[in-house]
Each structure stands twice: as C-alpha cells, then as structure tokens.
Amino acid sequence: MDKFVVEGGYPLEGEVEVSGSKNAALPIMAATLLAPGKYRIFNVPRLRDVRTMAHLLRIIGAKVDIADHTLEIDTTLADFPEAPYELVRTMRASIYVLGPLLARFGRARVSLPGGCAWGPRPVDLHIKGMQKLGAEIDLDYGYINARSKQLTGAHIALDVASVGATGNIMMAATLAEGTTVIENAAMEPEIVNLGEFLQKMGARIHGLGTRRISIEGVPGLRPANFEVIPDRIEAGTFLVAGLITGGRITLRQAQPEHLSEVLSKLEEAGAQLSIDGSTIHLKANRPIRATHVTTAVYPGFPTDMQAQWIALMSLADGSSVVTDAIFPDRFTHVPELNRFGADIVVKNNSAFIRGVSALKGAPVTSTDLRASASLVLAALAAEGHSEVYRVYHIDRGYERIEEKLQKLGARIRREASELPY
Ligand code: EPZ
Numbered sequence: 001m002d003k004f005v006v007e008g009g010y011p012l013e014g015e016v017e018v019s020g021s022k023n024a025a026l027p028i029m030a031a032t033l034l035a036p037g038k039y040r041i042f043n044v045p046r047l048r049d050v051r052t053m054a055h056l057l058r059i060i061g062a063k064v065d066i067a068d069h070t071l072e073i074d075t076t077l078a079d080f081p082e083a084p085y086e087l088v089r090t091m092r093a094s095i096y097v098l099g100p101l102l103a104r105f106g107r108a109r110v111s112l113p114g115g116c117a118w119g120p121r122p123v124d125l126h127i128k129g130m131q132k133l134g135a136e137i138d139l140d141y142g143y144i145n146a147r148s149k150q151l152t153g154a155h156i157a158l159d160v161a162s163v164g165a166t167g168n169i170m171m172a173a174t175l176a177e178g179t180t181v182i183e184n185a186a187m188e189p190e191i192v193n194l195g196e197f198l199q200k201m202g203a204r205i206h207g208l209g210t211r212r213i214s215i216e217g218v219p220g221l222r223p224a225n226f227e228v229i230p231d232r233i234e235a236g237t238f239l240v241a242g243l244i245t246g247g248r249i250t251l252r253q254a255q256p257e258h259l260s261e262v263l264s265k266l267e268e269a270g271a272q273l274s275i276d277g278s279t280i281h282l283k284a285n286r287p288i289r290a291t292h293v294t295t296a297v298y299p300g301f302p303t304d305m306q307a308q309w310i311a312l313m314s315l316a317d318g319s320s321v322v323t324d325a326i327f328p329d330r331f332t333h334v335p336e337l338n339r340f341g342a343d344i345v346v347k348n349n350s351a352f353i354r355g356v357s358a359l360k361g362a363p364v365t366s367t368d369l370r371a372s373a374s375l376v377l378a379a380l381a382a383e384g385h386s387e388v389y390r391v392y393h394i395d396r397g398y399e400r401i402e403e404k405l406q407k408l409g410a411r412i413r414r415e416a417s418e419l420p421y
Contacts (some may be wrong), residue, residue, distance in 0.1 A: 001389070003389045003391060004402060004415075006376070006412045009383050012245045012247035012409055018238075023231075024194065026049060026050070029054070029071065031197055033101060034103060034174060036075050040071070040225040042227040052090060052091045054066060057075070060078050060101070081107055092121055099126075100172070102147075102151065103151055103175040106149055107146065110146070112144060117368035119329035123144075125160065130148075133151040133154050133169070151173070151176035151217070152178055156180065158185065161211070163186040167194050170215055171194075176217035181212065181214045183211065184211055185210070187298045188298040189255070189298070191208070196226075198221070201223065202222050230258075236259055236305045237305070237373050240305075241377055242271075243266060244288070244378075245381050250282075254278055256280055262302070263275075270288055271283070290319055292320050292321050296326070306324050310351050315381060319355065321350050321351070322350065323351075330370075340364070343356055363389070369396050
C-alpha cells in the first residue's frame with residue numbers, strides 16, 4: 001500500500017483545476033442502467049470509486065470504457081441484476097444500482113453495504129422507498145432481494161433528507177406507472193445533477209433542488225450524453241489547504257454557488273476570497289480565526305468538509321467546536337490529528353478544539369476518505385517530516401491529489417509503504 005511523505009511548513013501558492021464530482025458521477029453511472037444504449041459522460045474524475053462502479057456495471061453486463069475524463073458506457077446487453085458483496089463492501093455507493101435494476105429488469109439482488117470506518121450507515125430509507133413504489137423486498141444472506149412486475153408511483157416522505165435514498169428513489173420512479181412525490185428530498189447539487197441527467201434521458205422530474213421532488217413515470221427512457229458538475233468537496237479541501245498553510249491559491253473550473261456555506265466559514269476564519277465566474281481566489285491571513293461549525297444537509301456546511309475543518313481549527317487562535325449532525329461518529333481522524341500535537345477532545349457528536357501555535361510532523365494512518373484528506377492538510381501545515389499511511393482511502397475521492405498539491409509547491413510524494421499497511 002502507498003503512503004505520502006510530506007515536508008510541512010510551506011505555504012501553497014498557485015493554480016489548481018477542480019475535477020468532476022465523485023458523488024454526482026457515481027449515481028449518474030448507475031442511471032445508465034435505466035435505458036439500453038450508448039452514453040458518453042464527461043468531466044468524470046479519475047478515481048478508485050469510479051473504477052469500482054465501472055466494474056460493477058460490467059458485472060451487470062454493461063460495457064464501460066474510461067478514456068481520460070470521459071466514460072463511454074453501453075448498457076444494451078446489461079442483464080444480470082446483481083451487486084455482489086465483495087464490491088458493495090468496498091463502496092457503499094454500489095447501492096445506487098438498486099433503483100435502476102428494479103425499474104428496468106423488475107428484480108435486483110444487491111448486497112447490504114457493511115458499516116464504514118465511522119459507524120453504521122443504514123439503507124432503510126432506500127428499502128422503504130422501493131417498497132412504497134410497490135417492490136417486494138426480503139433480506140437473505142446479507143442481500144437485498146427486490147422484485148416488482150411494475151413499479152407504481154407513490155408519495156414518499158423521507159425521515160431524513162438522505163442523498164442516497166433521494167437518488168435511488170428518483171431513479172426508480174422515472175419508470176414507475178404514475179407520479180411519485182419525494183418529500184424532505186435531498187437538495188445536494190449532486191442529486192440535482194443526477195436529476196438533470198435523468199431529464200435529458202426523457203424523465204419527467206420537477207422540483208430538483210427543493211425539498212419536494214415529483215417524478216411522473218414514463219414508459220421508457222433513452223440514452224443521453226452528459227457533463228458532471230465540479231467536485232465541491234475537492235474544491236473546499238483545496239481552499240482549506242491554502243488557508244491552513246498561509247498561502248495564496250486559485251481554483252479553476254469550480255462552481256462557487258455549490259460552496260457558499262464553506263466560503264462564508266472560510267471568510268469568518270480569516271481567508272480573503274474573491275470569485276470570478278468559475279474561479280475562486282483565496283489569500284490566507286494570520287491568525288486563523290476560531291470558527292464554530294455544525295454540519296447540515298445542503299445548503300448547510302457539508303459533513304464531507306468536517307474533518308478538513310477540524311484540521312484547520314487545530315491551528316486557530318482560540319477554541320472552537322465542530323459538531324457533526326449528520327454522522328455523529330465521524331471523528332476517527334481526531335486521534336490521528338492529536339498525534340501532530342493538536343489539542344482536540346470529542347464528546348458525543350462534537351469535537352472541542354483548542355488551537356495550538358504549531359503542529360509537528362508525525363507518522364499517521366488514514367481511516368477513511370475525508371479523514372485522510374484532513375491528515376494531509378495537517379501534515380502540509382505541520383513543521384517537519386510526516387508520513388500518511390493507507391492513502392488508498394484518499395485515492396477513492398481525490399484525483400491525483402499529490403500531483404495537484406505539488407503544483408502548488410507542496411513537498412509531498414507518494415511512496416510504497418514498507419510497513420504492512
Ligand atoms: C452521501 O452518502 C455521500 N456519498 C457521502 O459522501 C456524504 O457524506 C453523505 O451523502 C451526506 O452528505 C455519496 O454521495 C456517494 P445520506 P449517503 O444517505 O447517501 C442516514 C464522501 O466522503 N440514513 O445522505 O450514504 C445516515 O445514517 C461520502 O464522498 C438513514 O438513516 O448519505 C446519515 O445519518 C462519505 N437511512 C444521514 O441519513 C438511510 O437509508 C445522511 O446519509 C440512508 C441514510
């Protein structure tokens with residue numbers, strides 16, 4: 001397994017391009033199962049998770065070619081409606097094939113995702129949604145077995161504005177008989193992007209980006225070409241990298257309006273920001289101001305930026321509290337950040353951070369995607385030598401992150417780890 005070797009303490013300076021959104025690309029790839037034919041999806045990030053979803057589509061019988069940042073998908077021969085455990089356990093987003101398989105083939109056998117590094121990640125809202133659409137579902141040998149001759153439109157009120165459940169139900173509802181209304185729907189830009197793709201395929205969807213989405217079922221959909229939106233979490237991560245190292249960076253090909261809560265928190269923490277279309281300029285100031293954050297569903301502060309924010313606050317001038325109201329256990333990065341000399345205590349679903357004047361390089365181990373990003377940020381800001389192990393986590397969600405950081409002047413390199421992890 002690879003590790004990153006980092007010499008910290010250098011302010012990041014320069015320009016970096018934002019890649020396409022992982023969390024838009026994955027459901028869009030699954031949506032190609034809804035209609036047989038050829039698709040070209042553009043601005044797809046080159047990530048481990050994209051390769052995993054491509055592998056899953058091939059198991060189902062689709063053809064998938066990854067050419068640079070364009071996916072060529074042909075689902076004409078897709079006919080095996082299964083998502084096996086060994087794939088689903090490596091990527092929870094595999095659950096996104098459930099709705100499309102059920103809608104197109106009338107049956108699906110999808111492994112229940114296991115937990116993840118930070119605790120249980122239920123899929124009860126996905127299952128209830130499919131049942132509301134008329135599917136019969138039983139759980140057997142750790143698999144969801146779903147079948148339905150014809151899905152029928154329904155009124156579905158989500159207990160939680162779940163991103164995944166909204167996406168799965170919306171995809172299934174496109175081919176249901178009658179109209180489906182999803183109340184308390186997710187408003188995340190990635191779900192809006194998925195909905196726009198479905199509309200291009202001929203789906204009749206209203207209310208994207210609001211809490212109430214209605215989908216009028218149609219007898220069939222057709223393939224379409226489509227471009228994925230920029231990754232707002234990658235963008236936010238690089239902006240924090242600029243602020244935590246005291247640098248000055250420019251992000252190109254971003255979509256600032258998807259990031260407004262993060263941008264206003266960055267300003268509160270002392271960053272000087274200016275926006276020019278799809279370009280975001282950040283100039284760091286010192287001190288970093290202590291800034292409390294509580295995560296929320298979109299358009300609130302994203303849980304996927306929580307770990308990165310805690311890394312930033314570990315060097316703030318004063319104390320701050322970061323609360324994760326979405327994933328209460330998502331703090332496995334905290335003990336590792338404390339190895340750099342940060343002063344953080346977790347109680348329930350909040351991290352209490354006392355800013356320190358400097359972090360010191362250390363060997364640390366990543367536990368999950370966004371945790372590993374926060375450890376890289378801390379290593380870039382820490383004085384001296386650090387090693388970040390298990391960087392396969394970061395490769396799931398960040399395209400060539402060390403190359404992008406090197407372009408900004410970071411002293412970071414990837415090496416094979418001599419340790420068994
Ligand atoms: C998506 O996960 C993202 N993944 C996550 O990003 C992100 O953290 C999360 O949304 C929240 O924004 C992808 O898009 C592939 P949820 P998802 O369903 O859909 C509860 C990353 O780093 N819930 O919105 O799994 C759940 O426990 C990843 O890129 C149920 O109770 O998240 C959580 O408390 C990590 N029952 C809340 O809803 C369900 O059936 C939000 O989860 C589903 C979810």
